[in-house]
Amino acid sequence: KRFSGTVKLRNIPRPKLRICVLGDQQHCDEAKANDLPHMDIEALKKLNKNKKLVKKLAKKYDGFLASESLIKQIPRVLGPGLNKAGKFPTMLSHSESMTQKVDETKATIKFQMKKVLCLAVAIGHVDMTPDDLVNNIVMAVN
Numbered sequence: 433k434r435f436s437g438t439v440k441l442r443n444i445p446r447p448k449l450r451i452c453v454l455g456d457q458q459h460c461d462e463a464k465a466n467d468l469p470h471m472d473i474e475a476l477k478k479l480n481k482n483k484k485l486v487k488k489l490a491k492k493y494d495g496f497l498a499s500e501s502l503i504k505q506i507p508r509v510l511g512p513g514l515n516k517a518g519k520f521p522t523m524l525s526h527s528e529s530m531t532q533k534v535d536e537t538k539a540t541i542k543f544q545m546k547k548v549l550c551l552a553v554a555i556g557h558v559d560m561t562p563d564d565l566v567n568n569i570v571m572a573v574n
Contacts, residue, residue, distance in 0.1 A: 437542075438540050438541065439541055439572055441539045441540070441541060442564070442568065442571060443539065443556070445538075445539070445541065445555050445556050445557060446538060446554050446557065447538065449495060449537075450493045450495075451468065451469075451493060451494065451496065451497060452469045452492075452495075452496050452497075453468055453470040453471075453496075453497050453498075454471050454496055454499070454502055455471075455472065455497075455524065456499045456502060459526075462530050466531055468534065469493070473505065473509065476509045476510060479509075486510050486513030486514065487513055490514055495522070496514065496519055496521035497521055497522050497530075497537060498522070498523060498524060499524055499526075500525050500526075541553050541555065541572065553572060555568040555572045556568050
């Protein structure tokens with residue numbers, strides 16, 4: 433009955449998507465260099481599983497990237513808040529470039545079909561060229 437999935441589009445449909453990096457020291461330094469919002473494990477521990485604070489964090493950003501070393505600790509440190517909001521972090525390893533991973537996250541759209549038989553998904557923005565839009569529409573539909 434239910435249907436959900438993700439599709440990576442060729443062109444970024446929402447360039448203004450806010451993504452936060454939950455990282456170890458190396459990733460935090462890289463995020464700082466790239467001017468991306470970031471938090472380390474100590475900052476996450478300060479939230480102390482406080483539901484309101486975790487919810488606030490989930491609302492503030494549209495997506496999260498987390499270091500491989502931290503991804504297992506996140507549910508333990510933050511509780512189920514991020515997962516409930518449907519924003520569980522994507523894994524970020526040291527071998528791949530952070531800006532590439534951020535762009536990839538921005539280009540990925542989520543499909544979720546529940547009881548209502550219709551899907552609404554962002555596949556483009558006003559400043560895109562018609563060709564880019566066509567590419568994204570074809571990718572999303574297929």
